[in-house]
Amino acid sequence: MTQCSTEQRPTIVSRHLTSDGLVVWTRCACGRLRMDLVPDGPGGSRLTAGPCPHVPS
Ligand SMILES: [Zn+2]
Numbered sequence: 001m002t003q004c005s006t007e008q009r010p011t012i013v014s015r016h017l018t019s020d021g022l023v024v025w026t027r028c029a030c031g032r033l034r035m036d037l038v039p040d041g042p043g044g045s046r047l048t049a050g051p052c053p054h055v056p057s
Helices: none
Strands: 011-017 021-027 033-037 047-051
Touching: none
Parallel strands: none
Antiparallel strands: 011 021, 021 033, 033 047
């Protein structure tokens, strides 16, 4: 099993624009998928789902 570390940067799988903002999918070195929602404009709150427990965000 591959272990990830802070020295390995996650790979961007895909990024696309939605009505809520920019959604970025990244895959960690250990294979874990993570989703980030970057809101479009002020007022929105940034959302992160499935962050890898090995890598501090
Ligand atoms: Zn990881």
